[in-house]
Amino acid sequence: MNTPVTDWRGKRVWIIGASSGIGAETAKQLSAQGAKLALSARRKTLLEQVAASCHDALVLEADITDNATLQQANAELLAQWGGYDLVLIVSGTYHPMRAETFDLQAAQQTIDVNLKGVYQVLDNVLPVFLKQQSGGIGVVGSVAGLSGLPDALAYGPSKAALINLCESLYFDLHAKGVAVYMINPGFVDTPMTSVNKFTMPALMTPPQAATALIRGIMNGEFHIHFPRRFTNWLRFARLLPYRGYFYLIHKFTGL
Numbered sequence: 001m002n003t004p005v006t007d008w009r010g011k012r013v014w015i016i017g018a019s020s021g022i023g024a025e026t027a028k029q030l031s032a033q034g035a036k037l038a039l040s041a042r043r044k045t046l047l048e049q050v051a052a053s054c055h056d057a058l059v060l061e062a063d064i065t066d067n068a069t070l071q072q073a074n075a076e077l078l079a080q081w082g083g084y085d086l087v088l089i090v091s092g093t094y095h096p097m098r099a100e101t102f103d104l105q106a107a108q109q110t111i112d113v114n115l116k117g118v119y120q121v122l123d124n125v126l127p128v129f130l131k132q133q134s135g136g137i138g139v140v141g142s143v144a145g146l147s148g149l150p151d152a153l154a155y156g157p158s159k160a161a162l163i164n165l166c167e168s169l170y171f172d173l174h175a176k177g178v179a180v181y182m183i184n185p186g187f188v189d190t191p192m193t194s195v196n197k198f199t200m201p202a203l204m205t206p207p208q209a210a211t212a213l214i215r216g217i218m219n220g221e222f223h224i225h226f227p228r229r230f231t232n233w234l235r236f237a238r239l240l241p242y243r244g245y246f247y248l249i250h251k252f253t254g255l
């Protein structure tokens with residue numbers, strides 16, 4: 001559905017959310033395959049550590065909820081690179097939340113980072129992509145966005161919106177020669193999921209997740225999801241009538 005990427009050598013990749021977890025690992029693996037990296041997030045010291053393990057990486061501190069910082073990073077990047085081949089929005093935040101633990105502030109912060117932040121990145125990069133008519137945008141959502149799950153009252157809707165956003169974006173950008181990658185991981189062992197108190201099924205390591213993400217882009221997939229044995233099970237469950245869906249998810253999670 002997207003043009004396959006066969007060679008990362010010299011490819012200019014901006015990763016937002018590169019200071020830890022999946023973003024940091026993706027940066028390292030792309031660098032090992034010859035890509036030029038720009039690394040953004042709020043924690044500069046961590047970004048510098050990631051940059052130190054890449055052969056050609058710029059550090060551009062930015063907060064996805066603060067468009068002025070994104071504008072500054074984007075301007076610096078364009079001054080250095082003149083454009084980009086891939087922008088990967090990996091940043092995200094997660095607050096487990098149920099009706100009993102509802103927290104308006106945490107819910108709003110989740111939407112600010114996971115959804116409004118993506119819009120702010122698009123505000124900066126869409127004019128560039130539309131002009132250059134090449135390259136691609138990848139948005140990391142989650143399988144939690146595929147359908148409603150327990151303990152995901154804020155996180156789930158923020159990621160569900162990204163699914164819709166990527167689908168819409170594909171209609172607009174594909175015809176212009178710009179790829180769109182909708183990336184929905186299952187469970188990955190990162191600082192984000194360290195708050196989970198349950199046993200996470202089909203848990204992947206960050207290097208495994210980064211490898212699957214990069215493989216999906218290289219294959220030109222639109223919907224990149226992993227690990228398939230878990231994500232395909234959820235994709236099947238969401239097709240069931242609600243009676244079956246609610247029964248299955250309740251039985252599986254105990255929630």
Ligand SMILES: NC(=O)c1ccc[n+]([C@@H]2O[C@H](COP(=O)([O-])OP(=O)(O)OC[C@H]3O[C@@H](n4cnc5c(N)ncnc54)[C@H](OP(=O)(O)O)[C@@H]3O)[C@@H](O)[C@H]2O)c1
Nearest residue numbers: 017019020021022041042043064091092142187188190192
């Ligand atoms: N781990 C999983 O099981 C899992 C499953 C499905 C989807 N995902 C998604 O995968 C993505 C990466 O998560 P991860 O598991 O790798 O978690 P992580 O290690 O906690 O990484 C989250 C990244 O997001 C960045 N970030 C958070 N708030 C930000 C902000 N306001 N501005 C800029 N960057 C910000 C963090 O950087 P700073 O704090 O330095 O800003 C960090 O680089 C997220 O979108 C997450 O929702 C993860």
